Amino acid sequence: LNSTSPFSPSLLSLGSSRASSPSDVTVAEAPVDQANEPDSNKSRHPQYYFEDGNVVFRIEDTLYNVHRYFFARDSTHFRAILQDTDASHPCVMSDVSCADFDEFIAILYPTDFRQPTKKTTAQWTSILHLAAKWGFENxxxxxxxxxxxxxxxxxxxVLGRRYGITDWLPGAYEAVCIRADPLTLEEGTKLGVEDTVRISAVRQVYGTSKARYEVKYLAGDLKEVFRLEQPSVGGPTSTDDEEDAIKTLEAQVAEARVEYLAGSVRSCATSLNSHNRIRSMTTQRCVHCYPELDEQRVKREATEEKERQLGELKSKLEERQQELVGRQGRMSSFR
Known part of the structure; x- marks a missing residue:
């Protein structure tokens, strides 16, 4: 097997935070082959070559003799591969470095039980890469x-984009966009051209110098600026639902008003007839001259409540329309 330079999942290696889609994470497979060539020129790992191990991995020029149980238990990838292997023929992984594999296997074989997971970001990045690659979900x-x-x-x-950790992205983007210091060359290299340009545009538009828009709008605009989610059906600028609700409520208010007025007229007529039987009336009085019946009061209060709801809904729709117009103006800076 020809020796090749192993892949390293460092933050700089891909050159862009968008270089890999989340769907690549669980299906990526390391080429693992049983080697036929002699291993006399390969060195045993000083820590991870166990005498009672039952599966041998060859990574670069180093042999690891470990326990198949840990790999078969937690990874469907290895569960399938290790079925046809034995300790006399090492499994060769040509796209993994010893440094990264050491970090990963240290999780399976911790030496410090008081602080078994105290590692740097670079170390956890190596572990995350291999765990995602091989399907070690835990x-x-x-x-x-x-x-x-x-x-x-x-x-x-960078890592959120690469491994589909979407919960990280809004807060991370906002922190970078509103900080005082501009992006460094190293940070731009990590992020890639697209994110670097968008972050620079956001910083200019939302407030690090002569801002065109107040920074309070930034949190609400981030997902659209950085395309963190697909737009909903009808588009993010649709007010159709609010307008339909207003039309429905307007019809209900009109119907309630008619019903209330009709009940008031009947009440007035009933009251007049009752008084005429007792004494003749020289002057007819309107419905407001008589105490309001409970049934009328309930209908009136229901009508007033619907009118209040209608007013609030119209006010919210107006605010929403103004907000959408403002957002469209802000988004035009990023097209």
Missing amino acids: IKLLAIDSLTAHAIPIDKI
Whole structure:
């Protein structure tokens, strides 16, 4: 097997935070082959070549003799591969570096039980990469939890894009966009051209110098600016639902008014007839001259409540329309 330079999942290696889609994470497979060539020129790993191990991995020029149980238990990828292997023929992984594999396997074989997971962002990045690549879901979640607590926003953008950790992205983008310091050359290299340009545009538009728009709008605009989610059916600028609700409520208010007025007229006629039987009336009085019946009061209050709801809905629709017009203006800066 010809030796090739192993892949390293460093934050700089892909050159762009958008270089890999989330769907690539669980289907990526490492080429693992049983080697036929002699291994006399390969060195045993000083820590991870166990005498009672039952599966041998050859990575670069180093042999690892470990326990198949851990790999078959937690990874469907290895469960399938290791069925046809034995300890006498090492499995060769040509696209993994010893440094990255050491970090990963240290999770399976911890040496410090008081602080078994105290690692740097770079170390957790290596672990996250291999865990995602091979389908070790629990180790992947462990890496995500640790990086959530300690990784800086730039790294969260790069890793969040690469491994589909969408919960990181809005907060990380906002932190980078509103900070005082501009992007460095190293950060721009990590992020790639597209994110670097968009972040620079956001910083100019929302407030680091002569802002065109107040920074309070930034959190609401981030997902559209950085395309963090697909637009909903009807588009993000649709007010159709609000307009339909207003039409429905207007019809209900009109119907309630007619019903209330009709009830008032009947009440007035009933009251007049009752009084005429007792004494003749020289002057007819309007409905407002008589106490309001409970039934009338209930209908009136229901009508007034619908009118109040209608007023609030119209006010919210107007605010929503103004907000959408403002957002369309802001988004025009990024097209």
